[in-house]
Amino acid sequence: MGRRREWAVDGSTAAVLVAPVVVNHVMSANPVGILGSLVAGGVIAATARRWPLVGWLVVVVGTLVDGNFVFALPVMSYLVGLRTERIRVVAAAFVVVAAAGTVLNFVVLGTSQAEWFSLTMMLVLLGVFPWLAGRYRAQQARLISAGWERAARLESERRMVRLRERARIAQEMHDSLGHELSLIALSAGALETTPGLAGKQSAAAGRIRESAATATDQLREIIGVLREDGEPAPTSRDDIAALIAKSRAAGMTILVETSGELPRSAERTAYEVVRESLTNASRHAPGATVRVTLTDDGEASTITVVNDAPERPAGRKTHGAERLGLVGLRERVRLNGGTLLAGPTPTGGFRTVAEVPRAGAPAHEEAGESEMRRRARRSLAAAVLTPAVLALVTALGYYPFAVAGSVLEEAAFERMSIGTPRGELAGVLPSREAPGDKQAGCELYSDGNFPMADAAYRLCFTDERLSSKERLK
Numbered sequence: 001m002g003r004r005r006e007w008a009v010d011g012s013t014a015a016v017l018v019a020p021v022v023v024n025h026v027m028s029a030n031p032v033g034i035l036g037s038l039v040a041g042g043v044i045a046a047t048a049r050r051w052p053l054v055g056w057l058v059v060v061v062g063t064l065v066d067g068n069f070v071f072a073l074p075v076m077s078y079l080v081g082l083r084t085e086r087i088r089v090v091a092a093a094f095v096v097v098a099a100a101g102t103v104l105n106f107v108v109l110g111t112s113q114a115e116w117f118s119l120t121m122m123l124v125l126l127g128v129f130p131w132l133a134g135r136y137r138a139q140q141a142r143l144i145s146a147g148w149e150r151a152a153r154l155e156s157e158r159r160m161v162r163l164r165e166r167a168r169i170a171q172e173m174h175d176s177l178g179h180e181l182s183l184i185a186l187s188a189g190a191l192e193t194t195p196g197l198a199g200k201q202s203a204a205a206g207r208i209r210e211s212a213a214t215a216t217d218q219l220r221e222i223i224g225v226l227r228e229d230g231e232p233a234p235t236s237r238d239d240i241a242a243l244i245a246k247s248r249a250a251g252m253t254i255l256v257e258t259s260g261e262l263p264r265s266a267e268r269t270a271y272e273v274v275r276e277s278l279t280n281a282s283r284h285a286p287g288a289t290v291r292v293t294l295t296d297d298g299e300a301s302t303i304t305v306v307n308d309a310p311e312r313p314a315g316r317k318t319h320g321a322e323r324l325g326l327v328g329l330r331e332r333v334r335l336n337g338g339t340l341l342a343g344p345t346p347t348g349g350f351r352t353v354a355e356v357p358r359a360g361a362p363a364h365e366e367a368g369e370s371e372m373r374r375r376a377r378r379s380l381a382a383a384v385l386t387p388a389v390l391a392l393v394t395a396l397g398y399y400p401f402a403v404a405g406s407v408l409e410e411a412a413f414e415r416m417s418i419g420t421p422r423g424e425l426a427g428v429l430p431s432r433e434a435p436g437d438k439q440a441g442c443e444l445y446s447d448g449n450f451p452m453a454d455a456a457y458r459l460c461f462t463d464e465r466l467s468s469k470e471r472l473k
Contacts, residue, residue: 006049014045017059017072024068033066040069044076052079053093060097060127064104070122074130081134090131098123153327184212240271244292247278253289254278260296266356269336270294270303273354276329277305280350285310288349300338300357309348329354403453405431408445413457413469422464429459441467449473 018041025033040062044055056076062069084090101119105111111119191197191205244254262270274292281290288308295302326342333340338356345351412428434446436455441462444455458470 007045010048011045013048013075014041014055017041017044017075018069020068020071021062021066024066036065044072048076048079049083052076052083053090056080057093057097070126073126077127077130078134081131081136082138083134085138087135094123094128094131097127149327153331157331184208240267240274240294243271243275243278247282250282252278252282253287255289255291256294257291258294260298260301262294262296262301263358265336265358266296266301266303269333269338269354269356270301272329272332273303273340273352274305276326277307277352280352281305281307285349298358300355303354303356304352306345306351307349403446403448406434406446406453407448408457410447413471416459416466416469418466418468420466422461422466425466436472444472447473 018037021037021040022034025031025037040058043058047054056073056079059069059072059076063073080090098120101123102116105116105119191201191208194202197205244256248254277292278290281288285307288310290305290307293302293304293306295304326340330340330342333354333356336356338354340352340354342352343350408430416425416428429443430445434444434453434455436444438444439458439460442458442460445457445459446453447456449456456471456473458468458472459466460468460470
């Protein structure tokens with residue numbers, strides 16, 4: 001259902017974008033143009049979700065054939081920013097389009113500098129700015145998602161705190177009350193079997209022994225209630241070997257390699273990493289071989305769990321539960337001053353690597369969320385600073401190039417008189433002309449207007465003499 005909805009949205013978007021082009025070709029009775037427009041719409045619909053940059057390039061190329069494609073350019077640019085994370089690929093596409101357009105306009109079409117500048121500004125306004133807006137929106141959505149994951153993680157942590165407190169109570173009851181009750185039962189049993197003890201006293205000792213045994217059983221039941229279902233009795237050290245043995249007994253193939261001895265401070269983290277990794281492997285890669293490597297070099301402990309690609313399909317995956325499990329695991333490692341990396345391997349398996357330094361200090365902020373915040377801030381800064389940078393580039397780049405050697409002073413223009421020989425004006429006229437529509441026998445010059453530096457004066461010569469002068473602005 002969700003896939004159909006995505007196709008419907010993408011198809012509708014593509015239909016709206018190519019509608020002006022199709023209508024234009026229908027009115028001009030151009031069947032080839034209609035077919036080409038429909039093909040372009042199909043490509044846009046097919047690539048808008050996963051490869052929006054392809055649809056964007058189709059629109060850019062389409063503008064060379066039909067200017068009505070320009071209405072689709074800002075929409076596709078926004079989708080590229082919203083759905084494409086690889087900035088370098090998009091930036092390279094913009095650079096290639098700008099360079100190819102420059103060559104096409106100057107070499108093939110003979111476009112003037114002013115027209116080229118206008119086309120460049122159109123690419124910026126309809127391409128770069130919508131892309132920045134889409135990218136900022138995507139970063140904002142990721143930040144919101146990270147906030148919800150953080151809330152879920154905090155809730156999970158609060159639940160874990162309650163479970164640990166219940167386990168602590170159970171441990172204390174087991175250690176203190178259980179031991180005392182065992183001593184009472186032992187003493188009552190010895191008293192019950194004392195030779196020469198009257199029957200009444202012996203029966204009373206038996207009742208004491210039975211009551212102590214009943215109290216011990218009730219204590220075990222209470223401990224079972226305080227623990228989570230299936231939770232083992234709290235111990236001072238988590239037995240990774242027992243965990244692996246239990247998983248092997250369930251049918252998993254697990255290879256273990258150790259180097260060095262893990263410190264007690266890293267044993268709990270190692271246990272959690274191995275347990276979460278084995279749980280994910282059994283769920284998402286049934287039948288795959290799992291390799292567990294535990295190493296310690298004296299400065300840091302490294303726990304690596306890698307599973308091969310699954311031998312058979314794992315069925316429906318629960319990405320949300322897996323994500324929360326990894327998020328909680330990453331937080332536990334972080335609280336111990338370590339780092340956790342988890343991701344797929346090139347061969348289709350999955351790798352989880354945790355590194356816990358012996359003298360680690362907890363990080364102050366979760367790395368993934370912090371990185372998302374930094375990306376969102378960078379996207380916002382790019383959206384704000386890009387206009388200023390473009391203005392600076394225009395002022396320091398295009399404008400000096402456009403005005404260089406083409407500026408005619410106003411006072412010199414006023415002093416020129418009709419009939420003056422062209423040779424006498426050689427020291428007054430600029431070394432080159434300004435861009436613009438030229439007429440035979442006429443020359444164009446700029447007054448240095450910003451930012452286009454286009455033509456402001458027209459001087460016409462007949463028989464090498466000034467026949468007319470005109471102020472265009």
